[in-house]
Structure formats: structure tokens, C-alpha cells
Amino acid sequence: MDPQVSNGSVLPNEHITNILVFSFFKNCSNCNFRVELEVLGDELPVPAYLKEECDDELQTDGNRSSHLRLGRPEIRLEADSGSQEEVIQIIAEHLAQIGDEIESKVHPSLVQNLAMQFMNMNLSEAERSECLGTALEQAMQTCLMDMELEKKKLMLILLLAKKVANHKPSLLRDIFRTTVNFINQNLFTYLRNLARNEMD
Template sequence: MDLKVSNGPGPGDERTTSLLLLGFLQSCPHSCFQRELEALGHELPGHLFHDDELQTDGNRCSHFPLAAEAETDRRQCLAAALEQLMQTCPPDVDHEKTQLLLTMLLAKKIADHSPALLRDVFHTTVTFINQNLLAYVRNLVRNMD
């Protein structure tokens, strides 16, 4: 029996979500952020999040408190925009699937409008998905195997 207890997203989940979002963004061939996306893609196989290093004692590095605050304001803005969009969806659609798709589309739209924001938007989106849609993403990946 293989039981896993999890209190939230682990490194494998962050990597899975990052690859899911990266693949989605790469499927948009005529976007303005292709150069930034290519640079971000080269970072992913190695160290995923430079400002959230795991220390040898198991604690997260906390040397960027302002960056963490900005990430929280960005996640709140993303959640508010997503909530407004979800109100326009018909009630008979799959809520989690729609929420994941709209989240990724919002990330794409922001990156198209401001390619320089791609890295921040990418990490904010990955964090948001892992905090709000992790079970759905895990199930999606499980069904792909």
C-alpha cells in the first residue's frame, strides 16, 4: 500500500505545474514573449525558484521579504481577476478545469502585454495553481500516465 501524506505542494508538484504552464505557453507560437520564455525554459531543469531556496536545515530562505509581499499582492490580483471571470462561465462547466484554463490564459495575456513580466507572472501562476488547484493538476497528470 503506497500512502502519501502531503501538507501542500512539494518540489515534484512545483516542477509538474511549472512544466504544465511552460508547455501551455510554448504552444502559443505567435506570442510576444518567446525570447523570455526560452530563457525561462532553460532555468527549469535545474533550480526552479531562485528566491525560495531550500536550506540544509529544511527551512526556506527568507532573504527577499519585499519580493514575497509583491508575490502575495500579485496572487491576490490573479485570484480577484479569476473570480470575476468565473462568474461569466456557465454553471454546467467543470469548475476546476475552467479555473486552471483561465489562470493559464491570464498568465499568457499578461506576458503578451508585458513580456518583461513573464518570469514573475510565471512563478506567481505556478504558486497560485499549486495553492488552489493542486489536487486537480495531480489528477490530470495521473490520468495522462
């Protein structure tokens, strides 16, 4: 992962997907893994302002400052962040809003089973990715939504990851890594096109 991304440059695949998954998790409601997400944010080369927002989520003084709000003009970015990062965050926030609305459609047993598979330390990363893909196929059958196929897959894979992390916060790092890898292998072309369309 290359944290050195200059303004206006094309971001590496993994950096884009890290920002997407991290931003999705950060923008989801009803999360039990805020502390784990803050620790993960310190380890990832995600923009500093995303980490600050994560810290803000943990404050209890009522002074949470939000740097990013979908469709609102008060989006603030640090000088070294590119517009591509901003677009990926907006996409992630939009997907998180949809996820919050439909997460009850994902059957709890599906999430519990996926979490149990991720707790098996003998599974390789490829096997974990396969488990995630199988869970996605099952979720696709039960979560009926009027949206294009690739967007539905992207939203559901993120939602499954969030629900596994919510079920077992200690799995956050593992489910994050597998989700990033799964998106890069299966959905990255769609994500890149989605970002390009938003930037046009």
C-alpha cells in the same frame, strides 16, 4: 526546484507545475514573448526537449520540429523523461488549444489592470497571487464554458498569465512564478488527479 527527476518517479509539485505552465505558454498561438520564454526555459529545470521545442519556435527556416502533438502517435521523449512529464505536457497543450479558442472572451481591461498590478514592484508574492485570484474570479463570470469548474479555473488562470505576458513580455518571469505558486496552492490536487486519470 529539483531538476533531478528519475524516470518513473513521482515528480515534485513545483516541477509538475513548471512543466504545465511552461508547456502551456509554449503551445499558445499569437505570443509576443517567445524570446523571454526561451530565456526562462534556460533557467528552469524543465526537460531539455521542451527547451528545444521553444528554440524551434524561434527558427525562421521552416524546419520547426515538433516533439509533442496531442493525440498523435509521434510523441517523442528523451530517455530520462518520465511518462508523468509527458502527460502534463499533453494536458498543457490541450488547455492551450482551448485557450486559443476562447481568449477573446477575456476582456482587455482585465488583462491591462492585472499587468499594471504586476508592474508594481512593491507588491509581495502573496499580494500578486491575490491579484491573480481576483482576476480569475472576474474572468470566470465573463467566460462561459461548458466544462468542470476546476478545469475552467486551471485553463483561465493559465490564459490570464499568457495574456499578461503577451501584453507586457517583461512580466513573463513574474507572472510565471505567481501562476505556478497559485496553481500549487489552489489547484494542484485537481492537476494531480487529472494527470493520474490521463495515465490510467
